[in-house]
Amino acid sequence: MRSVLTSLLLAALLAESAAAGDAVTVLQERRTRLSGKKKDAVEHVALLKNTSSESIRSLRVTVELHDTFGKLLWSRTVTPGPSALGPGDTASLSVATPHLEAYKKTIYRFQYQAANHGRRGGSR
DSSP states (O other): OHHHHHHHHHHHHHHHHHHTOOSEEEEEEEEEEOOSTTTTEEEEEEEEEEOSSSOEEEEEEEEEEEOTTOOEEEEEEEOOBSSOBOTTOEEEEEEEEEOOTTOOEEEEEEEEEETTSOEEEEEO
């Protein structure tokens, strides 16, 4: 019974990501422990791409860290560089996150303005 519930939970999470149909896609991500003053910090770096046929501007990304069961552990909204992307262009973001033993998954939520349109958004 437990494995069935786990399978259903994973399927629901994957469906949510695929259904977003967002203009922004995460191409790569990397998490590296920081040494020094912030010994319990992790540098989180992601490469993003505008996969739509329209330009976007005012891009903001909410980075969420979740545990195995999808519980939100930590969240921060950052502006990648650059925050305006033409079709096919890329941007990168870097944010220091806490080192959390329960961390298992990162979810990205995007907010942006499409050229000639209002505010849009989605998640991955």
